[in-house]
Amino acid sequence: MPRQGLSRESVVKAAVELIEKKGYSAFSMAELAKSLNIKTASLYNHIESLDVIYAEVGLSAVSQMVDMEMRAIEGKERDSALFSLANAYRTFAKEHNELYRVIMSLQKTKNEVLERAAGQIAEPILQVLSGYGLDTLQQMHWQRVLRSTMHGFTAHEEAGGFSHFPADKNESYRIAIQCIADGLNAAGKEDYENR
Amino acid sequence: MPRQGLSRESVVKAAVELIEKKGYSAFSMAELAKSLNIKTASLYNHIESLDVIYAEVGLSAVSQMVDMEMRAIEGKERDSALFSLANAYRTFAKEHNELYRVIMSLQKTKNEVLERAAGQIAEPILQVLSGYGLDTLQQMHWQRVLRSTMHGFTAHEEAGGFSHFPADKNESYRIAIQCIADGLNAAGKEDYENR
DNA sequence: CCTCAAAACTAATTCTATTAGTTTATGATA
DNA sequence: TATCATAAACTAATAGAATTAGTTTTGAGG
Numbered sequence: 001m002p003r004q005g006l007s008r009e010s011v012v013k014a015a016v017e018l019i020e021k022k023g024y025s026a027f028s029m030a031e032l033a034k035s036l037n038i039k040t041a042s043l044y045n046h047i048e049s050l051d052v053i054y055a056e057v058g059l060s061a062v063s064q065m066v067d068m069e070m071r072a073i074e075g076k077e078r079d080s081a082l083f084s085l086a087n088a089y090r091t092f093a094k095e096h097n098e099l100y101r102v103i104m105s106l107q108k109t110k111n112e113v114l115e116r117a118a119g120q121i122a123e124p125i126l127q128v129l130s131g132y133g134l135d136t137l138q139q140m141h142w143q144r145v146l147r148s149t150m151h152g153f154t155a156h157e158e159a160g161g162f163s164h165f166p167a168d169k170n171e172s173y174r175i176a177i178q179c180i181a182d183g184l185n186a187a188g189k190e191d192y193e194n195r
Numbered sequence: 196m197p198r199q200g201l202s203r204e205s206v207v208k209a210a211v212e213l214i215e216k217k218g219y220s221a222f223s224m225a226e227l228a229k230s231l232n233i234k235t236a237s238l239y240n241h242i243e244s245l246d247v248i249y250a251e252v253g254l255s256a257v258s259q260m261v262d263m264e265m266r267a268i269e270g271k272e273r274d275s276a277l278f279s280l281a282n283a284y285r286t287f288a289k290e291h292n293e294l295y296r297v298i299m300s301l302q303k304t305k306n307e308v309l310e311r312a313a314g315q316i317a318e319p320i321l322q323v324l325s326g327y328g329l330d331t332l333q334q335m336h337w338q339r340v341l342r343s344t345m346h347g348f349t350a351h352e353e354a355g356g357f358s359h360f361p362a363d364k365n366e367s368y369r370i371a372i373q374c375i376a377d378g379l380n381a382a383g384k385e386d387y388e389n390r
Numbered sequence: 391c392c393t394c395a396a397a398a399c400t401a402a403t404t405c406t407a408t409t410a411g412t413t414t415a416t417g418a419t420a
Numbered sequence: 421t422a423t424c425a426t427a428a429a430c431t432a433a434t435a436g437a438a439t440t441a442g443t444t445t446t447g448a449g450g
Contacts, residue, residue, distance in 0.1 A: 003415065003428060029407060038429070041408080045428050050407065107354035118359055140362035144348070145371040147356070152347025153339070159302035161342075164313055167335040176340040179378035183370075186377075198397060198446060224438060233398070236439080240397050245438065392450090399444065406437060413430065420423075 006036065011046045012056040016099070019057060024098045024105075055113060058106035061099035062117045065092045069124040079181045081128045086150055086177045093154035100154070122147075132188040142184060149176050201231065206241045207251040211294070214252060219293045219300075250308060253301035256294035257312045260287045264319040274376045276323045281345055281372045288349035295349070316342075327383040337379060344371050 011032070018035050019027050029050055033040040047053055072088035073081045093100040106114060125146055129139050153173055156162050162169055206227070213230050214222050224245055228235040242248055267283035268276045288295040301309060320341055324334050348368055351357050357364055 006428080028405090030405085039431080041410095041431080042429050044408075104350075104354075107351075107356050115359070118356060122359075137362055140360045141367045141370050143360075144351070144357055144362075144364075144367040145344075145374060148347030148351055148371060149340075149344050150347070151350060152343030152345070155299075155346060155350065156302075156339070156343055159299075161302050161313060162339055164310070164317075165335045165338075167332055167339075169339075172336045172339040175336050175378075176343060179340060179374055182378065182381075183374035201397080223436090225436080234400080235437095236400080236441095237398050239439075394449095395447100397444105397446075399442100401440105401442085403440080404438090407435090409432105409434080411430100411432085413428100415428080416426090418424085418426100420421100 004037075006038075006046055008046050008056075011036070011043065012053065012060065015053050015057050016060055019098050019102065020096065024101050054102060055106065057099070058102045059113065059117055061096065061103050062120050064096070064099070065089075065103065066120050066124060068092050070127075073124060073128055078128075078131045079185075081131060082146075082181055082184070083174075083177055085124055085128050086146075086173070089150045090154050090157075090173060093158065097158050100158075104151070104155070129184070132184045134184075134188055138187055142180075142187065145183070146180055149180060199232075201233070201241055203241050203251075206231070206238065207248065207255065210248050210252050211255055214293050214297065215291065219296050249297060250301065252294070253297045254308065254312055256291065256298050257315050259291070259294070260284075260298065261315050261319060263287050265322075268319055268323055273323075273326045274380075276326060277341075277376055277379070278369075278372055280319055280323050281341075281368070284345045285349050285352075285368060288353065292353050295353075299346070299350070324379070327379045329379075329383055333382055337375075337382065340378070341375055344375060 014036055015027070015032055018032055022031065029043055030040050032053075033043050036043075047056075068091075069085055069088045072084040076084050103117075106117070122143060125143050126139065129142055129146070132142075134142060153176060157169060162172070209231055210222070210227055213227055217226065224235050224238055227248075228238050231238075242251075263286075264280055264283045267279040271279050298312075301312070317338060320338050321334065324337055324341070327337075329337060348371060352364060357367070
């Protein structure tokens with residue numbers, strides 16, 4: 001009954017921490033309320049709904065992820081930047097895999113706020129691609145190629161879909177990114193010749 | 196109250212149909228029971244739990260998907276087989292996207308039955324890769340690369356993550372698969388020279 | 391025709407999220 | 421300092437989820 005300085009922000013922060021600690025599936029309004037020492041219904045004085053909590057948590061997670069990616073590619077170019085970005089992406093997805101799930105579950109929930117998030121996610125990728133001398137259209141295509149591979153790999157890895165074969169996952173990932181690097185370098189050369 | 200010839204199989208079949216028609220998120224034991232004209236509790240005479248239903252539905256979906264892939268690559272080789280496989284994968288994920296979600300949500304639920312499913316999913320992929328003259332280890336790596344790309348692309352596409360840019364998605368996908376084709380051909384040549 | 395198991399039922403439990411209505415605490419104002 | 425309004429806590433209730441226990445009914449085989 002005594003009041004603590006709760007706010008929308010602190011509730012979201014608590015949600016982030018709870019999801020990271022106990023996992024996405026164990027998360028509920030009841031658990032969140034318990035972690036804040038209030039009753040479940042009291043949460044609604046600070047936030048509209050569970051969906052809004054997920055949206056806010058996802059937004060926060062996107063920021064964290066993009067920050068990490070930006071730091072990873074700082075001062076780097078082309079293949080060096082590409083591998084740093086790819087490794088940062090995978091590392092984030094591994095170290096914060098519960099948050100990563102929230103990000104990925106987010107996309108279907110369509111609203112204006114999440115449009116911004118989508119832009120943020122593309123940002124570091126486009127920055128890396130800008131070093132390869134592609135025209136705008138090619139950049140869009142390769143942005144999709146790179147995102148697909150990074151997400152697809154981490155999703156399978158996290159789900160355990162790769163564990164049946166006794167081959168080094170780091171090496172698999174390196175091959176995937178090297179494949180894209182080769183493709184990018186070839187595409188860049190073509191665009192250069194065709195200009 | 197009059198009995199119909201319900202069985203575990205017919206319940207799973209009804210679940211598949213309901214999920215395809217109304218969507219994964221609208222599915223529930225209550226909805227399934229309603230579609231079968233029985234009470235919710237009566238479902239438990241035929242199947243153990245919701246989780247088991249999802250597992251069975253996922254298994255059935257994997258079969259369908261693998262069938263479609265197998266038909267797609269029949270009589271084809273190398274790049275031709277690769278593109279057919281990739282297109283079949285994406286087409287299935289689009290046309291049966293609710294079932295595809297079940298497949299993907301499945302993997303975390305770990306048990307023996309799903310190990311088999313994982314094997315089935317890899318089957319057509321390995322068949323295509325076998326035409327590139329890779330050694331076993333390389334085949335494992337490239338199997339992961341291809342799966343990652345196909346899943347990552349369809350996941351993003353289905354989630355709407357690609358719609359912000361006015362670029363043709365078919366062409367993006369073609370570029371992604373061509374990139375892998377080039378990588379495969381180069382890797383195959385290397386393995387040939389090193390033997 | 392009778393019996394028995396399988397398959398339906400009802401009713402209850404325990405978990406969700408959410409809303410309505412009430413009390414209490416606290417900061418601002420008279 | 422006393423009052424007052426608001427924000428933040430509360431309790432209680434609703435509606436829906438999965439699941440279980442216990443009961444009735446159905447229908448096929450002996």
